[in-house]
Amino acid sequence: MGDAHPTIVFYIYLLRKESWWLNTQHSALNILDEKFVGVKLGILGLGTVGTGTVQLLQDAVGRHPLLEEVEIYRVGVRSPDKPRAVELPQSAITTDLAAIVNDPAVDIVVEVMGGLEPARSLILQAIKNGKHVVTANKAAISRFGAEIFNAANEAGVYVMLEAAVGGGIPVIQPLKQALSVNRIHTVIGIVNGTTNYILTRMQTEGSDFSDVLADAQRLGYAEADPTADVDGLDAADKIAILASLGFGGRINLQDVYCEGIRQVSKTDINYAEKLGFVIKLLAIAKYQNKANSQLSVRVHPTFVPKAHPLASINGVYNAILVEGEPIGQVMFFGPGAGAGATASAVTSDILNLVAALKSNSAVPNPLLSCRHEDYCQVTPIAELVTRFYARFLTKDHPGVIGKLGTCFGNHGVSLESVVQTGFQGALAEIVVVTHDVKEGDFRQALDEIRNLEAIDSIASILRVL
Numbered sequence: 001m002g003d004a005h006p007t008i009v010f011y012i013y014l015l016r017k018e019s020w021w022l023n024t025q026h027s028a029l030n031i032l033d034e035k036f037v038g039v040k041l042g043i044l045g046l047g048t049v050g051t052g053t054v055q056l057l058q059d060a061v062g063r064h065p066l067l068e069e070v071e072i073y074r075v076g077v078r079s080p081d082k083p084r085a086v087e088l089p090q091s092a093i094t095t096d097l098a099a100i101v102n103d104p105a106v107d108i109v110v111e112v113m114g115g116l117e118p119a120r121s122l123i124l125q126a127i128k129n130g131k132h133v134v135t136a137n138k139a140a141i142s143r144f145g146a147e148i149f150n151a152a153n154e155a156g157v158y159v160m161l162e163a164a165v166g167g168g169i170p171v172i173q174p175l176k177q178a179l180s181v182n183r184i185h186t187v188i189g190i191v192n193g194t195t196n197y198i199l200t201r202m203q204t205e206g207s208d209f210s211d212v213l214a215d216a217q218r219l220g221y222a223e224a225d226p227t228a229d230v231d232g233l234d235a236a237d238k239i240a241i242l243a244s245l246g247f248g249g250r251i252n253l254q255d256v257y258c259e260g261i262r263q264v265s266k267t268d269i270n271y272a273e274k275l276g277f278v279i280k281l282l283a284i285a286k287y288q289n290k291a292n293s294q295l296s297v298r299v300h301p302t303f304v305p306k307a308h309p310l311a312s313i314n315g316v317y318n319a320i321l322v323e324g325e326p327i328g329q330v331m332f333f334g335p336g337a338g339a340g341a342t343a344s345a346v347t348s349d350i351l352n353l354v355a356a357l358k359s360n361s362a363v364p365n366p367l368l369s370c371r372h373e374d375y376c377q378v379t380p381i382a383e384l385v386t387r388f389y390a391r392f393l394t395k396d397h398p399g400v401i402g403k404l405g406t407c408f409g410n411h412g413v414s415l416e417s418v419v420q421t422g423f424q425g426a427l428a429e430i431v432v433v434t435h436d437v438k439e440g441d442f443r444q445a446l447d448e449i450r451n452l453e454a455i456d457s458i459a460s461i462l463r464v465l
């Protein structure tokens, strides 16, 4: 300070103290009063997404110039001796992930390791240490979002998750920003690349489920445990996140109804084709009853009319159709999984954080942080009103169709079409498509039908969009 006037020294002391306080509250201020010297990343995970992200960052020429200010500082893995598709100094690689989130030099923690624990604890620890977080982990966010975002708001840091839904498709930021002036009433999408890839190949090539799943795993689309993809759980995580953003409240994951694609057979795919539909695993969040803000949030294989915009989304591609007022319909389309596509989303989040760090703003940006406090009301699936497709295997008795019609009629289920085209061995196959019906009523009719002497089995039940 040399011989500065004592009052000035005192003011500088107060400013420093103030800025220290702000620094602990808002890590966006970590660089206040200092020249911006670049941003150090601590990356947790170097698998499909981590590797794609490192490749993108190491090849920054021709991309946004801010990327050149990003340093890959530490990378955490499980098996340090595994051969990697990227070159990094050995000193940057560690198996001690806690050391990364506790390292004061790290500005942004990029969590691309997946799983629930230790991912959750590491994210929370990074936040506690005043670090911004980028994550691709929809499983952790959909379960621990409240805890993670509350902690982030308290610490004044951001948790960014563009890669968590729709892979490379920008959909999180548009919902948080560009579309947030709309009253959203429907979010409906194909949000799992693995199952869309499987269904597409079963449909176009008549391939077997297990062969195509192996290909999806080899291509890096599937989760470490592909059950999450195949059983619809990954899509449920994603629609919970999208619904939360679209409808302005938290979603309890247990309220999301979820069915996967295991029961979708080639026979159903062929019937769908004959009836003018394709089968897609849809994730749907929409007002069931706008008057009392009741939402329907669900994932299930669905008969989608061939003319619907989601019917032509094939392979690993995802698409999310958002409907709101006043905008009407907007559809986001692009690659939903894979190294490069997902790295694009992760890196765009990193870029946003670099920009936030550079802007030196003392005030957290409300368009980057999470503002939810309350939970949305989600209605039970029995209350859903939808059309159904059902396939029955029946004994070849006269009058079976009439008996089916009577049971449906007893429960107020009206039929749009009834088709009897084929046989499975000695059993006749009858396919029914209903008009809109309350799911609970439809299920009661099925219970009655199951008890008919002429019915061998109900081979499949799928909802129709």
Ligand SMILES: NC(=O)C1=CN([C@@H]2O[C@H](COP(=O)(O)OP(=O)(O)OC[C@H]3O[C@@H](n4cnc5c(N)ncnc54)[C@H](OP(=O)(O)O)[C@@H]3O)[C@@H](O)[C@H]2O)C=CC1
Binding pocket: 044, 045, 046, 047, 048, 049, 050, 076, 077, 078, 079, 080, 082, 095, 097, 111, 112, 113, 114, 115, 118, 136, 137, 138, 139, 163, 164, 167, 220, 221, 222, 223, 224, 336, 337, 338, 339, 342
């Ligand atoms: N794959 C995709 O297309 C997409 C994935 N995501 C999400 O991104 C995340 C990562 O997925 P992905 O890259 O496919 O996963 P991978 O299984 O390919 O990679 C996981 C990485 O994390 C490391 N890792 C995992 N657990 C630990 C641990 N306990 N300690 C140290 N290191 C650990 C692994 O280390 P090691 O290499 O040594 O085994 C590996 O490098 C997940 O949350 C996933 O849901 C999101 C969108 C698309």
Ligand SMILES: N[C@@H](CC=O)C(=O)O
Binding pocket: 164, 166, 167, 191, 192, 193, 194, 195, 221, 222, 223, 229, 234, 336, 337, 338
């Ligand atoms: N396993 C997921 C990866 C992206 O989230 C998928 O198949 O969509």
Ligand code: NA
Binding pocket: 162, 163, 164, 165, 166, 167, 168, 169, 170, 171, 172, 345
């Ligand atoms: Na995305």
